[in-house]
Amino acid sequence: MTQPHPGLPENPYNPHAWIIGEPVIGPGTWIGAFTVIDGSGGLTIGSGCDISCGVQIYTHSSARRCVSGRAYPQVDRAPVTIGDRVFIGANATIMMGVTIGDGVVIGAGAVVTKDVPAGTVVAGVPARPVAAVEVDGTDVRFTLAAHS
Secondary structure, three states, X not given: OEOOOOOOOOEXXXXXXXXXXXXXXXXXXXXXXXXEEEEOOXXXXXXXXXXXXXXXEOOEEOHHHHHOOOOOOOOEEOOEEEOXXXXXXOOOEEOOOOEEOOOOEEOOOOEEOOOEOOOEEEEOOOOEEEEEEEEEOOEEEEEEOOOO
């Protein structure tokens, strides 16, 4: 385990990452500094992923509780599943309940609110498909989507 920054829970990935709950994280996954990894609602991250600096992954929301003046008593939770070999760009946000397929690229600053199929590049707010990922041995191409 790496020594945490003062005030951050200890984790084996990055001393400057905040990882809460009990996420399941596959081997070979790298997590950058200044990330928020919320496993409180259930989080699975596959193997060989790169989670860039500043990424936030949420498995909870207190929006209903807040706007109701606490009349809605609970914090909503829904699991997030991230496949193998997923690249998440700097400062992207993954919202609760989302499933991300294998070999996905999430652009920097994207906000992912819906499921992303395998082999897709998404970008924007909210995140939308912009390209397909094509891997042929060591050759990797991002083919622009027809509607981007």
